[in-house]
Amino acid sequence: MTSVKASHRISVLGKEITVKSAASSEHVREVEALVNRTIAEAQASVPVVGDPNVPVIIALMNLAESCLSLSRELDECKHSGNAGIQHLIQRIDNTLP
Incomplete structure (x- = not known):
């Protein structure tokens, strides 16, 4: 079963682009806002240099790290949950005759 992908207009770094996504418009807007916010934070954290890609690279690194x-x-x-479930199963097994 394939998801229907809708086109969404977004703006990143002042550039308008169209992206296709099966996500809701609200979700795409949240992603767009996160990307723009992360880029703005990166731009504010690095001194102005000649290469405009540096803040974008830092933003990508921050998002990837997160x-x-x-x-x-x-x-x-997941591991903790599985261990807890196994412990409960063992307790039940030990309780049953």
């Missing part, structure tokens, strides 16, 4: 951290946290939660 993504990896959350992915690791999710893996830990």
Whole structure:
């Protein structure tokens, strides 16, 4: 089953582009806002240099770091949940005749 992808107009770094996504318009706007906010934070954190790509690279690195951290946290939660379930199963097995 394939998802229907709709076209969405977004603006990043002052450039208007069209992206296709199966996500809702609201979700696409949230992503657009996050990207713009992260780029603005990166632009404010680095001295003005001749290369306009530097803040974009820093923004991408910050987003990637957040993504990896959350992915690791999710893996830990899954592992912890599985361990808890196994412990409960063992307790139930030990209780049953």
